[in-house]
Amino acid sequence: MNIKHITYAAAASLLLYTVVFVFIVHKPLTVGVMQEYYAKKLSYLEGINGRKIVLLAGSNGRFSHRCETMEPLLGMPCSNMSVSADLSLDYQLDIIKPYLDPGDIVYLPLEYGALSGTKQEVMAGAEQPYVVAYNHDYLKGMGFERLMHALFYFDLKFLISGFGEMLLDSMHVKRRFSPDTLTRQGDESGHTLEKGSPYREQLASLEWSPPALQDFAGDSFKAGLLGDFLDWAAERKIQVIGGLPTTFDDEPVPDEFIARLCAWYRQHGQEFMVLENKSRYPRSSFYDTPYHLVEEQQIDHSRLVAGRLGEIRDRSPKDGPSRLNDVCTAGVAY
Secondary structure, three states, rough: OOOHHHHHHHHHHHHHHHHHHHHOOOHHHOHHHHHHHHHHHHHHHHHHOOEEEEEOOOOHHHHHOHHHHHHHHOOOOEOOOOOOOOOOHHHHHHHHHHHHOOOEEEEEEOOOOEEEEEEHHOOOOOOOHHHOOOOOOHHHHHHHHHHHHHOOOOOOOHHHHHHHHHHHOOOOOOOOOOOHEOOOOOOOOOOOOOOOOHHHHHHHHOOOOOOOOOHHOOOOHHHHHHHHHHHHHHHHEEEEOOOOOEOOOOOOOHHHHHHHHHHHHHHHOOOOOOOOOOOOOOOOHEEEOOOOOOHHHHHHHHHHHHHHHHHHHHHHHHOOHHHHHHHHHHOOOO
């Protein structure tokens, strides 16, 4: 086979790949549903006039936090833009940046490990097939390396699972949670203690360990992405407040870990807050994973979060050091 035939074969293979993965095979239950999630969440965010709170994390932000509860307590609109921790952090931040204005507050109770990871891990984020299929404006703005990762993200595993999801979708099979179960503000709802009873035994036996010091690496590629966002927000007088995700209370979260995380946010001109319980709850308070509180506890937790956010928002620089500073400098829980 000469070079001409090889070139034709390569071109035909590329064309077939493009047709199959861009126009034929799709994943309506895991990728396509993201379009509905963002459509609903952005619809609410776009309609807000004036100062607001934007809450962003992975599914911990969606299941364990409730803007619907926080809005009346804080007296300002709250948009929950959390979808899934499988999405690259920079993509999630890029989604909300056009809607942020001076005076806004961004609360980030990111999952443990969200700030420790490599460039390759970021470029392999689950948003890649979504961007290729639905967010073409974002696709066009990608750098060459990221664009190549997006376009050649698909493989045999995606092909098989795609056909499986298409079959299930044709049979009208639905996910347990969907955009239909979101509140107007974008929070998950309906994950009550009663509905979570089938997962009680699973949660009771689930192995879980608190974060170790290496779960936060300030010099990692992922941390650099968030650091850039914190600097960008500080320059525009947008207040970013980091926080801890909800987890089991089996073992303590190391004070040194919290202190490092808190100090890192403050080095970028932003704030970090810690609830007295460090956002830890008994396993009986969770729905199906260590990051998903049941709805009843989600509401109670959101009341606590709103109270602390209100303290930070209303604190004047003249008030001097707060308990938050103690956590940053000494790593002492309170």
